[in-house]
Amino acid sequence: MADRPSILARTWTTPVILIVILGVLQLAALAVGSGPFNQTIIEIFIRVVLVVGLFVFIGNSGVISFGHIGFTCLGAYMTAWLTMLPAIKKSKLKGLPDIILDNKLAYGWGLLAAVIFAGLAAYAAGKVLMRLSGIAASIATFAVLAVIIQVYSNWDSVTGAQSSVVGIPIVRVVWPYFLCAIAVVLVAYAHQISRSGLALRAARDEATAASASGVNIPRERLIAFTISGGIMGLGGALFAHSVGVVTPDTFYLGLTFITLSMLVVGGMNSLSGAVLGVVILSIIIQLLRWMEKGVDIGGASFALPLGVQEIAIGVVMIVILMYRPSGLTKNRELVWPSNKLSGWGKPKAPADGKTV
Amino acid sequence: MAQSLSASDVSVSFEGLRALSNVTLDVPRGKVTGLIGPNGAGKTTLVNVLTGFQKPTGGTVSLDGESIVGVPPYKVRQKGIARTFQSGRLFADLSVLDNLEVTGVGLGLSRHEAAKKADRMLEWIGIPHLAERAAGGLPYTDERRVAIGRALMLEPKYLLLDEPAAGMSAEEANDLAQLIRRIIAEVRCGLLLIEHNIGLVLTICDHIHVLDSGEVIEVGPPALIKASERVRHAYMGTQAETEGAVL
Ligand SMILES: Nc1ncnc2c1ncn2[C@@H]1O[C@H](COP(=O)(O)OP(=O)(O)OP(=O)(O)O)[C@@H](O)[C@H]1O
Ligand SMILES: [Mg+2]
Numbered sequence: 060m061a062d063r064p065s066i067l068a069r070t071w072t073t074p075v076i077l078i079v080i081l082g083v084l085q086l087a088a089l090a091v092g093s094g095p096f097n098q099t100i101i102e103i104f105i106r107v108v109l110v111v112g113l114f115v116f117i118g119n120s121g122v123i124s125f126g127h128i129g130f131t132c133l134g135a136y137m138t139a140w141l142t143m144l145p146a147i148k149k150s151k152l153k154g155l156p157d158i159i160l161d162n163k164l165a166y167g168w169g170l171l172a173a174v175i176f177a178g179l180a181a182y183a184a185g186k187v188l189m190r191l192s193g194i195a196a197s198i199a200t201f202a203v204l205a206v207i208i209q210v211y212s213n214w215d216s217v218t219g220a221q222s223s224v225v226g227i228p229i230v231r232v233v234w235p236y237f238l239c240a241i242a243v244v245l246v247a248y249a250h251q252i253s254r255s256g257l258a259l260r261a262a263r264d265e266a267t268a269a270s271a272s273g274v275n276i277p278r279e280r281l282i283a284f285t286i287s288g289g290i291m292g293l294g295g296a297l298f299a300h301s302v303g304v305v306t307p308d309t310f311y312l313g314l315t316f317i318t319l320s321m322l323v324v325g326g327m328n329s330l331s332g333a334v335l336g337v338v339i340l341s342i343i344i345q346l347l348r349w350m351e352k353g354v355d356i357g358g359a360s361f362a363l364p365l366g367v368q369e370i371a372i373g374v375v376m377i378v379i380l381m382y383r384p385s386g387l388t389k390n391r392e393l394v395w396p397s398n399k400l401s402g403w404g405k406p407k408a409p410a411d412g413k414t415v
Numbered sequence: 416m417a418q419s420l421s422a423s424d425v426s427v428s429f430e431g432l433r434a435l436s437n438v439t440l441d442v443p444r445g446k447v448t449g450l451i452g453p454n455g456a457g458k459t460t461l462v463n464v465l466t467g468f469q470k471p472t473g474g475t476v477s478l479d480g481e482s483i484v485g486v487p488p489y490k491v492r493q494k495g496i497a498r499t500f501q502s503g504r505l506f507a508d509l510s511v512l513d514n515l516e517v518t519g520v521g522l523g524l525s526r527h528e529a530a531k532k533a534d535r536m537l538e539w540i541g542i543p544h545l546a547e548r549a550a551g552g553l554p555y556t557d558e559r560r561v562a563i564g565r566a567l568m569l570e571p572k573y574l575l576l577d578e579p580a581a582g583m584s585a586e587e588a589n590d591l592a593q594l595i596r597r598i599i600a601e602v603r604c605g606l607l608l609i610e611h612n613i614g615l616v617l618t619i620c621d622h623i624h625v626l627d628s629g630e631v632i633e634v635g636p637p638a639l640i641k642a643s644e645r646v647r648h649a650y651m652g653t654q655a656e657t658e659g660a661v662l
Pocket of ligand 1: 429432434452453454455456457458459460461501
């Protein structure tokens with residue numbers, strides 16, 4: 060048999076296609092240029108960061124985590140602490156260390172600190188959690204979320220407790236969010252094709268056989284958990300800079316639910332699924348929002364009653380999952396030149412007829 | 416100390432049920448050791464003990480003289496003890512090549528090196544054409560070969576095969592016998608063969624242990640096992656129709 064091309068040579072088209080999809084959104088923002096439209100695109104990029112972050116752990120390990128939005132919270136507050144004006148911090152968040160109170164960093168440093176802080180927190184939590192598996196692990200991750208939100212909701216002098224932290228510098232241009240989304244897609248891809256990613260997917264399929272193949276499962280899970288925690292922290296920081304306000308409530312069940320839904324609808328075992336789930340559900344959500352506000356069709360104005368958006372998105376998800384139980388991508392990766400979803404994430408079953 | 420994987424005086428109890436009682440067994444390098452016994456005799460449990468999946472309630476397991484009791488399964492594999500499973504347990508969502516690659520990365524290779532070794536291994540066991548197929552849904556005999564290939568990656572010191580011929584035709588079992596002979600000749604590992612196909616065991620093993628209700632009831636070369644009244648007795652009733660004829 061001839062020398063097989065490397066894993067990179069066989070799979071590089073996937074991240075490129077995904078980046079092109081994100082690029083189209085960025086171009087749309089440039090073309091339209093209106094504030095609200097930009098904000099919509101920014102929201103999508105932030106969700107891409109969050110959902111890809113979830114994918115790195117959940118998709119590769121097969122362990123559902125309900126706790127990742129906790130790391131998003133950590134990232135959001137970290138950048139708030141570092142980038143707000145000292146005057147505001149001194150009046151509202153007196154409990155912060157002096158060095159933070161007296162200084163103000165550029166938001167880029169805020170993002171970096173958010174990644175590191177959330178990544179370290181995920182590492183520490185993961186050290187304990189990764190020994191568990193199955194439903195026990197999932198419930199334990201939920202406990203992590205609850206603990207983080209409780210601490211941040213009550214630590215008045217440092218987080219302002221339940222009141223909003225306002226005055227975070229707002230970044231209104233789209234490209235920093237675009238770049239972060241690209242970076243996150245590339246990191247997730249690199250992890251996916253790494254030794255650790257392969258070992259983790261093997262453990263997802265057959266944990267016993269993976270151990271018998273020399274795979275140290277808790278270790279591989281911890282690596283993914285840490286990377287995904289860092290990415291979730293970045294998403295939180297981006298969120299903070301996109302709206303300028305954070306409260307602990309923002310990072311609780313609602314966001315956990317919507318991000319997990321996007322992952323599942325897209326196809327939770329593939330990176331393409333993570334990105335497409337966000338893009339497609341976000342577009343649907345946006346259309347519904349516009350319809351709630353009212354659209355003019357031929358002089359008549361139609362508006363959906365409020366609340367329809369949530370119901371409709373739920374219905375759409377159920378319909379998609381009924382027809383595609385493993386998500387829109389069927390857990391496969393987008394590849395070029397094949398024009399259909401195919402993939403290295405999930406090779407063709409022999410029953411498909413043609414041998415690949 | 417001799418180069419062997421050995422269990423001495425191993426006992427395992429599952430909430431009162433004694434699955435293994437004071438079992439002593441030796442798997443020397445370069446030889447095929449057979450392990451037979453009726454269903455529920457404790458064969459798989461012994462393999463689980465030898466590979467770190469099951470902690471013995473008594474006794475010790477040693478690898479070339481060093482105790483490996485309490486060593487987790489992944490480390491046992493890293494020390495050179497490989498196994499297959501009665502039920503296949505391939506990584507269904509991964510390609511056949513990736514299934515083998517996993518062992519490579521599990522043992523510390525880069526993906527590139529692991530893929531090269533996996534390709535060579537597929538060639539060696541005669542299924543290079545399956546490399547890019549999904550492991551889930553392979554025909555039975557191919558699945559068995561992939562499982563053996565996955566275990567053989569990086570030439571383990573010991574290979575434990577749990578009923579590799581189950582469900583195979585006589586011809587397929589013959590191919591398997593040839594593969595086992597090649598493994599011994601070229602990889603030179605110690606091989607433990609668990610099988611209900613007594614014919615295969617008698618022709619290929621150097622030494623055979625017979626387990627019944629968790630106890631070793633006979634040990635010896637094929638000729639002795641074939642002639643043993645006790646072995647014949649143990650198999651009576653449970654498998655008299657099928658294996659009785661072969662014995
Ligand atoms: N994890 C477990 N918990 C409780 N009992 C167990 C467990 N594993 C095995 N046993 C019991 O231990 C005994 C030995 O089982 P084992 O699987 O080792 O038999 P075996 O010789 O491999 O049989 P077979 O030929 O059917 O594969 C059986 O009675 C089985 O029910
Ligand atoms: Mg068994």
